[in-house]
Amino acid sequence: MGRPEDAEKWxxxxERIFQYINCEDNEKVKCAxxxxVDEADFxxxxxxxxxxxxxxxxxTWVEFKAKLFEKYTPEYYRHRKQNEFWSMRQRNMTVAEYDRxxxxxxxxxxxLVDTDEKQTEKYCNGLRHEIVIAFASQKVLSMLKP
Structure with a gap:
């Protein structure tokens, strides 16, 4: 787990394994x-x-994750990523790249995205203007069709 992304992926x-095997909360830390391996095991x-x-x-599993994130995903990194998301714009990305x-x-x-409305607003605010206009036009046209 050298990079913060590695801890998140791990x-x-x-958690996907826990969900698949229906692992009880009291067993999650032990299983995880x-x-x-390697540095994380030490x-x-x-x-x-x-x-x-x-x-x-x-x-608890929540406490364990907090300790792991504290170690491998430092606060400054999470804050930087939060700011990156806040200021995110599509610019020269394709819509698929922007979506990802x-x-x-x-x-x-x-x-910032804990409701459908907030998520849609944040997403659309980051898209290039011409794409937002095209989406808006498409919606208007679909509403006019009988």
Whole structure:
């Protein structure tokens, strides 16, 4: 987990496995930590050495993820990505590239897209003007058809 994106991908992958096998909340930390390798495995060993067995037994999946993100996805990185999302514009990207970038960056600012209305507004505000006009024209035309 050298890059912040690696930690995020790892968490998402583990959570997909949890969902598939219907892993209970009280087993998630135990299952996930068996999947840690290399630097992350050494990090986890050092964390375990700094907490009691009771604390380890009571550690929730949410708390574990917070510790992992704190270690591998620092606050400055998340803040930078949030700002990148806030100021995101399509510019010379295709709509498909813009859509992909929008989806990737939106996870850093979920409060900006936590409703369909907010998500649509943010998405459209980043599109090139001519594309917004084309979408608007298409919507008007489809409303006029019987």
């Amino acid at each position: 968490i998402r992958g583990v 930590t068996y999947q840690l 990090w986890w060993e050092s964390v375990k050495n700094t907490i009691t067995k009771e604390q380890l037994g009571e550690l 970038a929008f989806n990737q960056l939106s996870r850093y600012a979920p409060h």
